[in-house]
Amino acid sequence: MLKYNDHATMNRWDNENFVHPWEGMEAIGHNERTFVEGGEGVYVVTEKGDRLIDGPGGMWCVQIGYGRDDMADAMADQARQMAYFSPFNNAHSTAARLAREIAARTPGDLNHVFFTTGGSTAVDSALRFIQFRNNLLGHPEKKIVISRHKAYHGSTYLAASVSGKERDRLWLDKAEGLAHFLPDVNPLHRDEGTSMEDFLDQKVQDLEQAILHLGAEKVAAFIAEPILASGGVIVPPPGYHKRCLEICRRHDVLYISDEVVTGFGRLGHWFASEEVFGITPDIITCAKGMTSGYVPMGGCIISDRLIDEVSGAAAQGATFSNGFTYSGHPVSAAAALKNIEIIESEGILDHVREVTPLFQERLHALSELDIVADTRGMGLMGCVECKMGDKTSLENDYQLGTIIDAHCQKNGLILRPIINMCVFSPPLIITKTQINQMFDILQDGVRAAMEAPAK
Template sequence: MTKAGNDFENFKTWDKEHFFHPWEGLEAQGAEEAGRTFSEYAEGIYVYDEHGNKMIDGPGGMWCMQLGYGNTEIADAMAAQARKMAYCSPFSEATSVSARFARAIAERAPGDLNRVYFTTGGSTAVDTAIRFVHFRNNLLGKPSKKRIISRAHAYHGGTYLTASLSGKPGERQWLDTDQAIPHFLPDVNPFRRPAGMSIEAFLDEKAADLENAILELGADNVAAFIAEPVLGSGGVIVPPAGYHSRCLHICRKYDVLYISDEVVTGFGRLGHWFASEELFGITPDIITCAKGLTSGYAPMGAAIFSDRLFEDIGGDISKGVYFTSGYTYSGHPVCAAAGLKNIEIFERDGILEHVRRVAPHFQKRLHQLQELPLIADVRGMGLVGCIECTQIRGGQASTQNGAAIGAMIDARCQELGLMVRPYGSMAIFSPPLVITKAQIDDMFGMLTEGIQHATRDLLEQGFELEQARA
């Protein structure tokens, strides 16, 4: 286990001075107190910081550490492949390991989704899916059919195109995005529905939002609807039951493709290889995935396409055209080796079945948090959950806001031995899928204490908790 040594302060300095992290806060640049927790060692569901402190990894890395840390089988498979064949150009060559991995994914994908395009992660998987949809419509003589319908609070990636399709308002304030391609539907979070509206009426309204958008934009201009089965980083938003099947029916009615973004929900997070068909009753035209694809051991994503999408653009119809989009590391053999071993372990050790066994307990403990006065809403499915804190008013510090509440909970939880992912007034968690019921109890016990500690601090500072809930 690595602990802080005499030179560790140098590492912290180098990190602050040279590593430009994602979501880097500019205000803290150069500040003495600025800095991140260093994760120096990990095993199973636990991460150890630079001081040797042991913490449950509540976010599961970034939704991706399905099999947990320290899996020597995956590490050995990657090392063996690197020694055998570390790289080959996907543009002009193939490897047996990437072919086997593509076949393994296709066998587990729903319907006729058999064409696997490997990418470097979730963002590039979604980017590829959108580019293919546009490419296909160009070949079909439909150059105006380019609009992509997305949703408020959706997250689809960090490339220019995928960020443009992401509906998280805080991420769109200072970065430019494309305005011509995306169209956003209103929030699908049942917690936000108007007072007195039933879930059934809310479902009707959300389905109508999609159909009305297609009619407003013109079906000849709308190429696809993209939707996470459960909106992940936007706050683990679970749409009302029946939402996705209603949306798929509308898409079929107007010749609009359905892209299911399963970067978070795929590969076991909800207890199945893919959630689209098993849990939501749909067979989309395209599925995008990443994260759990290799259990976070190697950077890889995939866009999985229906055979149907190639029937009217292939062969003689193609006019000799190439899909001129690609990545140097598509189907990287070392990443593919990690993915193949990941699938082998999933099936040998019954990981999907384990998730389905422990998920009810996870959700029970999650929903018990609703009883705490600071909590406005809890929501989740499978082994992913979110708590949303109530609004606060009054008090001494007018700058106090929801983001600070999440940070307060996170800080106390880390002291107790739990990492959570604060996002505004929310805290999100998606632990490794190998977590046990006892470890779930440990996690929620620490989370409960972290919430109670934050509540006491807020009340001592003179804040009052809003009791009104949607």
């Protein structure tokens, strides 16, 4: 076997054999990607030996950092003892304990955990459960899901169908008639002269008007990320989620809080729905930080009320025919349990709340640079959106992101540019010194883009 440091061979194999997520088909087979071959704490190490701060925390997920022997040991111990069980036929103590630990940290009566393989399948399972519930309750017409433009909920069929990122929907089929999308909730794009309070009223009215227009008897659920992560870390106006929940309750519409990104500490709490936004949804979806990215796992957490409506005497003999070979996988469950233990024993949630003010201060200070159109964020999530004068073409936006990304990587920071937006969700263990280093490098990268000759 060749070692990973035979980079020329690995790059060729990557291009010839590995189809990546969101693969640009024009460039397939001709990419020069950075190989990340090692990691420790908040740093990743490339095939060249470069040590880079991981600005996006993998993909919003590496909460406790890289290279944890205690996490690796917990996974290895479980794999040696029992590597797999069939969740269709049996139970397992590790998965049962994890479900209990999660239920102890969720708001209200969200106590039933359906384990999945990741965030997309968690959202798919939530939507299928809602369809199942309404069929069982005699409301087969109550199936429309209201979502939002710029929302991202996954890439499986149903999850993608309720995702509102325009370019992601161009070339792939979706479940027609399933989703209705509300206008963008980004305060940056409110009309000139519109106050935040008036903008909030407009966005809340968008939801109620949609329910009334579609018919409450046809609307099953409203799905919302507390913060729209992949849409560009869009933070809705204060009070938005609470008022939306009130509307949902008034019209018998279920509320799904998609906490795939915000769950497990990203905003300094186990879940953001209640602690940060003051809501107790009907369903919470989670993944990513659940295992800190060490192994795949997700979950769909359902309230007791919804389960009671379709179980016992009310079940009519029905089976919720949804599941995965790896639901509650024991190695993943062991990793999630160890992850929870580490976050608690090391006070990581408190740490997030302690360093958040500096993170947000350094983030928003970048707004002073000429090409920065907006800075926004909450907790250890942030976005710097750039715009070069009046050049608003997609090509120019991509050029901006590419220049900033290249400069930052050269100087010790890995980014995840989303066109002209630099998004951040570093490991939750990041120190104040590392936060300052991260934003110093980004600031220099933005300045390099300002000085680059226009194409």
